[in-house]
Amino acid sequence: MHKNLPDLTDAAGAAKILLGWKLVHESEEGVTEGIIVETEAYHQDDPASHTYRGRTKRNAGMFESAGIAYVYFTYGMHYCFNIVTGSKGVGQAVLVRALEPTGGLELMKHRRQQDSVRLLTNGPAKLSQAMGITAEHYGNNLFDGRGLYLKPGLQPTDIVTATRIGISRAADIPWRFYIDGNAFVSKPGG
DNA sequence: CTAATGATGAACT
């Protein structure tokens, strides 16, 4: 069957296109899903990217073919989820920064120990925890419709372009995109 | 081997 796939040839373009797509995780605990409402692009020749200094054991996944998951652990306690873009051998990816929860709300609340829906997935480490994404999903195919995967959603009407969050270098490059007015964007403005 | 740092989040003032 023909699959509806997004254009993942370039991280910045893909970051915009992926807004409105749904991220689904069918786990043993249950199914959780949410609409992607905020993303950031990271290229290889980008001082803020993990791949800027070349390939390492940690970032090897970003050099694989587009459409797989790149999950990294940071600050000693947080997982962040990325969608790999570009050709095999090119280190780029799209960081998913926020979701609008659309399914499995109770499971998300349980995983996050948090009752407020608005605080469930409005940040990269928060959504990873709410969705149950960990290092075991590193390298997963996100378009096979099994386990952790993406599926098409409604195209948002208004997309805001802004600067990226939490980086010290190339902080002025506008490679953050989010759905205008959405309540689950981690940091409106920028 | 050692040391610095980080694509964060929560809890403060």
Add this chain to the structure above:
DNA sequence: GTTCATCATTAGG
């Protein structure tokens, strides 16, 4: 606005 919990990865010796 600021501080800090907490550790894998990385660069350097």
